Amino acid sequence: MAETKKIAVIAGDGIGPEVVAEAIKVIRKTEEVFGYKFEFEHGLFGGIAIDERGTPLPDDTLQLCKNADAVLLGAVGGPKWDNNPKELRPETGLLGIRKALGLFSNLRPAFVFDCLIEASTIKEEVLRGTDLIVVRELTGGIYFGEKFRREGPNGQEAVDTCVYSVPEVERIARQAFEIAMKRGKRLASVDKANVLESSRLWRETVIRIAADYPEVELEHVLVDNCAMQLLRRPTSFDVIVTENMFGDILSDEAAMLTGSIGMLSSASMGEGSFGLYEPVHGSAPDIAGQGIANPIATILSVALMFRLTFGYEDAASAIEAAVKSVLDAGHRTGDIAVDKSKAIGTVAMGDLIAAAIAK
Ligand code: NAI
Ligand code: MG
Numbered sequence: 001m002a003e004t005k006k007i008a009v010i011a012g013d014g015i016g017p018e019v020v021a022e023a024i025k026v027i028r029k030t031e032e033v034f035g036y037k038f039e040f041e042h043g044l045f046g047g048i049a050i051d052e053r054g055t056p057l058p059d060d061t062l063q064l065c066k067n068a069d070a071v072l073l074g075a076v077g078g079p080k081w082d083n084n085p086k087e088l089r090p091e092t093g094l095l096g097i098r099k100a101l102g103l104f105s106n107l108r109p110a111f112v113f114d115c116l117i118e119a120s121t122i123k124e125e126v127l128r129g130t131d132l133i134v135v136r137e138l139t140g141g142i143y144f145g146e147k148f149r150r151e152g153p154n155g156q157e158a159v160d161t162c163v164y165s166v167p168e169v170e171r172i173a174r175q176a177f178e179i180a181m182k183r184g185k186r187l188a189s190v191d192k193a194n195v196l197e198s199s200r201l202w203r204e205t206v207i208r209i210a211a212d213y214p215e216v217e218l219e220h221v222l223v224d225n226c227a228m229q230l231l232r233r234p235t236s237f238d239v240i241v242t243e244n245m246f247g248d249i250l251s252d253e254a255a256m257l258t259g260s261i262g263m264l265s266s267a268s269m270g271e272g273s274f275g276l277y278e279p280v281h282g283s284a285p286d287i288a289g290q291g292i293a294n295p296i297a298t299i300l301s302v303a304l305m306f307r308l309t310f311g312y313e314d315a316a317s318a319i320e321a322a323v324k325s326v327l328d329a330g331h332r333t334g335d336i337a338v339d340k341s342k343a344i345g346t347v348a349m350g351d352l353i354a355a356a357i358a359k
Helices: 016-034 047-053 059-067 090-100 114-119 166-182 197-210 223-232 244-257 296-310 313-328 346-355
Strands: 004-012 037-042 070-075 105-111 131-137 147-152 155-160 186-191 217-222 239-242 265-269 275-279
Touching (some): 016 296, 016 313, 105 166, 114 313, 166 239, 217 223, 239 244
Parallel strands (some): 004 037, 186 217
Antiparallel strands (some): 105 131
């Protein structure tokens, strides 16, 4: 009997609860097929928590997440809360939970389903076989450095500072090497070491950590070149590790190689195997409540959870294979359908994927 794993579920707002329900359906099916055991605890988070509890991240929700082995998050936000003061905005809860849980990296896989290549803006022969993951540092860099305005000789000036410490680079580098060891054993470290001092420290540190991972083939890529190579030779990348702002930009670029936002999964990790898993997309208020949202991003986030937190590689691969087989059979939600009149809804897509899960 497998040990029962605790999953904190914070479905959030808009389509969050709709797509999370399908992810839970898929998790239940893996219990049946693989004999794993999961326990779900649901917490209020985001706009709904603001309405019901007066804060986007209630203490009991945070506690629930801390006590869990992993967190499954839907999405938060919506026009209703957009004009609220900062402490009463759903996004504030998102930043707060990542910080409180010590999550310092954001992982975004980008892989291409052959049957969806026609929907991409990139040429088929360039794209086919793309399967990479971007590991983005989340807690340092220019987003968190000192920022201020001052009077200069030509009027007002604005200053943002980019700071990285050795331990910050070490922990993200180690994590990226560990991920590379479990994948294709190739790591591209992206920096701007020809110009930035913080990038020089980044590169020195990555080189030092690389000594512990002799099996991983390491390349250093300047960020501007990486932006180019992602479009020119995406199949040559396996794991990409980079600092906060470069990762923000490159992970969006990499994601768009592979199609709809409704397909893209993510994980946020800290030390150890604990992680928070969520689709890349938001709460999609324009389609919420209509039962047409694509649940695949959230379902693929579960595959990441199984792989990275639980080490259930068999079930993770089975989920990905199930998604592929359902897509190969021609089933599409509206966002990925060429012929929108044949599109199926959220629940139907979840049912098909759950049914396709097999050993
Ligand atoms: P969004 O990702 O919610 O929607 C962008 C577009 O993609 C919309 O047309 C939407 O209908 C479509 N879309 C998104 N997910 C889809 C899915 N699973 N299936 C089919 N279509 C899908 O981004 P938007 O509109 O900029 O933001 C809406 C709200 O979500 C805002 O309040 C924003 O702050 C919040 N947000 C929350 C995030 C999170 O919880 N991590 C991330 C991004 C935005
Ligand atoms: Mg971004």
